[in-house]
Each structure stands twice: as structure tokens, then as C-alpha cells.
Amino acid sequence: LGGFTDDLVGGDPLLSLGYCYNATNADGQYGSSPPAVGFDFLQGPLVPNGANFDTLGMGSFNKYINGTDPKSQDETYYFMQGLNRDGTPLHVNDDPIQPITTYQVSGDPVAGTGWLDSNPNDRRLMLSAGPFTMAPNDSQEVVAAIIIGQGSDRLSSITALKQADDVVQKVYDQGFDICAPPPSPTVYAQPLDRGVRLVWGSEPVAYQCVQPDLNQDYGFEGFRVWQMSSNDPNSDP
Numbered sequence: 001l002g003g004f005t006d007d008l009v010g011g012d013p014l015l016s017l018g019y020c021y022n023a024t025n026a027d028g029q030y031g032s033s034p035p036a037v038g039f040d041f042l043q044g045p046l047v048p049n050g051a052n053f054d055t056l057g058m059g060s061f062n063k064y065i066n067g068t069d070p071k072s073q074d075e076t077y078y079f080m081q082g083l084n085r086d087g088t089p090l091h092v093n094d095d096p097i098q099p100i101t102t103y104q105v106s107g108d109p110v111a112g113t114g115w116l117d118s119n120p121n122d123r124r125l126m127l128s129a130g131p132f133t134m135a136p137n138d139s140q141e142v143v144a145a146i147i148i149g150q151g152s153d154r155l156s157s158i159t160a161l162k163q164a165d166d167v168v169q170k171v172y173d174q175g176f177d178i179c180a181p182p183p184s185p186t187v188y189a190q191p192l193d194r195g196v197r198l199v200w201g202s203e204p205v206a207y208q209c210v211q212p213d214l215n216q217d218y219g220f221e222g223f224r225v226w227q228m229s230s231n232d233p234n235s236d237p
Contacts, residue, residue, distance in 0.1 A: 001037060003028030004066075008117040009125045010105050010158075011061030016041040017147075017165055018061050018127040021109065022154040023120035035150035036157040040165050042172040043143040044129040056129045060102040062090075066122035080128040110155045143172065170214060179216045182207035185223070198225065 001007050006023045019038035027034040044056040060082025070076040070085070078087045082102025092098035093115050107114020117123075134140065145168050149161025171178055182204035190197040200223065207220040229235045 001027075002030045002034055004122045006120045007123045008105075008109070008120050009063050009123045010107070010109055010117060011058070011103050011125075011127070012162065013058060013061070013103050013106060015162060015165055015169075016044070016057035016127075016129075017162070018058065018125045019158065019161055020123060020125060021158050021161075025153045027154075033150060033152055034154050034157060035148050036154070036161040038147045038149070038161050038165055039125075039127055040145045040147060040168065041127065041129055041142065042145050042169060043141065045132045045140045045142060047132045056132060058127050059130050060126075060128045061104055061106065062126045062128075063104050063117065064124050064126075066124055069124065079126055080130070082128070110158050145172070167214060174213065177211070178214060179209035179211050179218050182220050 001020050001022060006027065007020055008023050009018065009020050011018045017038050017040045019036055021036040022030070022034035025032045025034070041056075041058055044058070046053045046055055048054075060080065062079040062082065064070075064079075070079055074087070075085050078085060082090055084090055089100045090102060090104065092101050105115050105117040107116045109116055129142070132140075145165075147161060147165050147168055149157050149159070149164050151157040151160045185203045186201040188199045190199070204220045207218075209216065209218045211217075
């Protein structure tokens with residue numbers, strides 16, 4: 001995330017979200033307003049529950065520093081189960097007298113509460129969903145999203161990320177039933193002496209879209225015409 005030596009990570013089990021954020025407001029690439037990037041299970045594996053099916057969310061969240069990645073299939077599977085590298089249970093705050101959990105650093109960095117990541121470094125994170133059983137020749141469809149939030153500083157970027165994640169989940173759950181852009185008008189261009197006349201149709205004028213679940217209420221407002229400084233499409237307006 002920008003400069004790679006000053007990153008922290010966190011996991012939000014309620015949102016099935018794992019994310020990376022900056023340790024300070026002085027990132028080498030983004031400066032005083034570093035964004036946060038998150039990874040979300042929009043749809044996890046489906047598992048039978050009687051006559052119905054349940055969708056699994058994030059079942060564990062683990063982290064490690066680049067260069068200390070799992071060295072074997074056993075270590076990888078332990079991490080996927082929300083255990084320590086050696087297969088022992090994971091305790092909150094890595095404190096053996098604290099409760100057992102499958103989620104590392106699941107606190108709230110914005111509020112400064114719970115188990116928070118520390119010692120910023122070149123972080124790696126792992127989100128896992130399970131356990132579940134697959135029969136021979138069975139298949140599962142898992143849908144994930146990569147989401148970015150950027151606020152005025154590192155912590156407000158986490159807030160922006162989680163707000164965006166909530167919207168993305170709703171959009172997916174509704175089958176991407178969101179407001180589309182208004183229809184494009186039919187445009188005619190008439191060349192003149194050292195000028196051009198533009199005439200366009202009224203196709204977008206009556207556009208109105210309301211999507212209450214996403215707080216969307218859009219109506220056509222007007223046209224904006226740009227004149228470029230040259231014929232180069234990459235030139236400045």
C-alpha cells in the first residue's frame with residue numbers, strides 16, 4: 001500500500017472483510033492521505049443446512065510479514081483454519097489467558113479498540129472461508145471484491161473503505177440492480193467558419209432513477225460540453 005514498509009492490516013468478521021491500511025499519515029507514495037484497500041467475500045462457499053443452503057463468510061483472518069510466508073502445506077492449512085503457524089490455537093492479543101479466536105487483529109483501528117495490528121511492515125494477509133466438504137467432481141463458486149477507500153487521513157480511509165464495502169455487498173446481493181447512466185443524446189456537429197455548431201437531442205431529459213436501498217435518487221441535470229486545446233484526444237480541456 002504505497003510505501004510497503006509502513007503497512008498494517010485488520011480483519012472485520014461482520015463484513016467478511018480483510019484490509020490493509022497505513023501506519024502513519026506520512027506514506028512515501030500517498031503522503032498525508034493514504035488510502036485503505038480491502039478484500040471481501042461477497043459470496044462464500046455454499047454449504048447444506050437441512051433442505052436449504054447457507055453461504056459461508058470469512059471464517060478466519062491471519063497475517064504475516066513478507067518473507068515469513070507459510071513454508072509447508074501444513075502451515076498453510078493451519079493459517080486457513082485460524083490457528084498459529086504450528087497448529088496451536090490463536091488467542092486474542094496473542095495472550096494465552098485471553099479467549100481463543102480464529103481472527104487476528106479484529107479490532108477497530110478508527111475507534112482504537114480491540115486487538116489491533118502493530119509493528120508496521122511489509123504485511124501479508126489471508127482470508128479464509130470454511131470448513132466445508134466437497135464431493136468428487138463437485139464445484140463451488142466464490143465471489144470476492146477488491147475495494148479501495150480514501151479519506152483525508154489513514155483512519156478516515158478505513159471508514160470510507162467499510163462504507164464502500166457495505167454498498168458493494170448490497171449491489172451484489174441485489175444482482176447489480178443499480179441506477180444506469182441516462183441515455184446518450186444524439187449529437188450533430190455543423191462546421192462553421194472558425195467555429196462549430198452542436199445540436200443534440202433531448203433523450204436524457206426525462207431521465208429519473210430511484211433506488212431506495214442504495215440511497216440513489218438521480219435525475220438528469222444538464223449537459224457539459226468540453227473544448228479541447230488541440231486535436232489530440234489526450235490534450236487538456
